[in-house]
Amino acid sequence: MSNENLFDQEDYIKARVDEYIWQKSIEAGISRQRFLRILATMLGGTAIGGLARPLPARSQTNTSNAFKTKGSKILKPLPPGYISHSKGTLEMNWETMYGRGYLVPNNWFYVHNRNTPPPFNPATWRLRIEGTGVSVPCEFTYDEIIAMPSISVTSAIECAANGRRFFEEAYNTPLSGTRWRLGAIGVAEWTGVPLSILLERAGLKSTARDVLVEGADLASLDAKGTKPSKFNSVVPIAKATADNSLVVYAMNGEPLPPDHGWPCRVIFPGWAGNANVKWIERIEVSETPIYTQWVLEQMVLIGPDYPAISPYKGKLITYQNVKSAFELAWPATLSAGNYLLRGRSWSGKGKIVRVEVSLDGGRTWQLARLREPNLPFAWVRWDIDWNPTPGKYSLQARATDNLGNTQPSTVPWNDVGLLYGGVVSHPVTVQG
Ligand SMILES: Nc1nc2c(c(=O)[nH]1)N[C@H]1C(S)=C(S)[C@@H](COP(=O)(O)O)O[C@H]1N2
Numbered sequence: 001m002s003n004e005n006l007f008d009q010e011d012y013i014k015a016r017v018d019e020y021i022w023q024k025s026i027e028a029g030i031s032r033q034r035f036l037r038i039l040a041t042m043l044g045g046t047a048i049g050g051l052a053r054p055l056p057a058r059s060q061t062n063t064s065n066a067f068k069t070k071g072s073k074i075l076k077p078l079p080p081g082y083i084s085h086s087k088g089t090l091e092m093n094w095e096t097m098y099g100r101g102y103l104v105p106n107n108w109f110y111v112h113n114r115n116t117p118p119p120f121n122p123a124t125w126r127l128r129i130e131g132t133g134v135s136v137p138c139e140f141t142y143d144e145i146i147a148m149p150s151i152s153v154t155s156a157i158e159c160a161a162n163g164r165r166f167f168e169e170a171y172n173t174p175l176s177g178t179r180w181r182l183g184a185i186g187v188a189e190w191t192g193v194p195l196s197i198l199l200e201r202a203g204l205k206s207t208a209r210d211v212l213v214e215g216a217d218l219a220s221l222d223a224k225g226t227k228p229s230k231f232n233s234v235v236p237i238a239k240a241t242a243d244n245s246l247v248v249y250a251m252n253g254e255p256l257p258p259d260h261g262w263p264c265r266v267i268f269p270g271w272a273g274n275a276n277v278k279w280i281e282r283i284e285v286s287e288t289p290i291y292t293q294w295v296l297e298q299m300v301l302i303g304p305d306y307p308a309i310s311p312y313k314g315k316l317i318t319y320q321n322v323k324s325a326f327e328l329a330w331p332a333t334l335s336a337g338n339y340l341l342r343g344r345s346w347s348g349k350g351k352i353v354r355v356e357v358s359l360d361g362g363r364t365w366q367l368a369r370l371r372e373p374n375l376p377f378a379w380v381r382w383d384i385d386w387n388p389t390p391g392k393y394s395l396q397a398r399a400t401d402n403l404g405n406t407q408p409s410t411v412p413w414n415d416v417g418l419l420y421g422g423v424v425s426h427p428v429t430v431q432g
């Protein structure tokens, strides 16, 4: 079983890279050094030096507030005021969270679908567990899964690209991909079976290293239309067997809605959104590390500040970072007078212990009141009294988690626009 320190990205990546080189050189029957040289020529400039790549052109996506667009990949009706960036994306409008409860109702939860949710037939659907890391490969029916002892976990799911638009604004440079502001996150109560129980039933070996979870939908890796493969993600065995890693079939007490993975999805609390594969059908447990194109090329930070470490094209992403959002429209218009300013902050690595708010664009800061509950891997709601006079304001919030991670004022650029964790300026006009 792995001793990797999952909270230390550097450790994790280094171990992965070492193991990759080891595995490949043995397979090829060559020395490590020789293999490294070959790898360097294969991947060209990005292999070890981490050269900056040219920026991709802005994609011509429709960013209007169109309601259900033709050919939508989202089945649920779009709540009023929600933001639709494309056929498969639905961004939560933070204004609608003002004063709401801790959880985001299912109808209002953001969606990131690469495909229309596939149909589910309980008579033929199976969840298969196989691979070198299990001694009894097996299949579960839907009925078998829901008959097993279940637990419920309250956790956020957040797209790794949440906040992408702030890279564009900070660097005045367009990016391709969904132009999320801060609404690609939601917190729900997920009910299901701990993945570790299913893996034990399949005879999990102590030598198991990596777990690949595969959905029923085909997804192309990039806009160039590379050969599509089934959507998947890979987590190390330590994450797969964590107490709160689940095969989920219910969301906020209802059967998992089709858009959110019906009949079953996985949740790996704290990890980037794409790890939480929906419409799952197959789980592969491997004694050797699994490197998919998806992980090597897409789940990485690529940019001048992130040297690539072969085989990854950049710095591998695992846990989400710290972020904050005001429960306000963007931009917001308020009337002068007493106002209870509210927001939420979250961290993929733990729970929030402090939130500071600036009402004057970052010159002065005050502590916000934190409201219970404050659960790790979910979020905390906070508020502050505000009595503004008419004018234009730039509101900022800065959260710190229990591991001391805090939101910086600037974030180094990455070409895919992932993990924007910087302090954001929220424009507000107060009318007389
Ligand atoms: N099978 C499958 N799983 C998937 C996706 C997908 O397109 N197909 N999108 C992923 C991404 S990028 C995110 S951010 C989350 C979004 O989960 P949600 O739509 O339930 O909010 O699901 C992940 N799981």
Ligand SMILES: [Mo]
Pocket (backbone or CB within 6 Å): 112, 158, 159, 160, 161, 273, 274
């Ligand atoms: Mo996502």
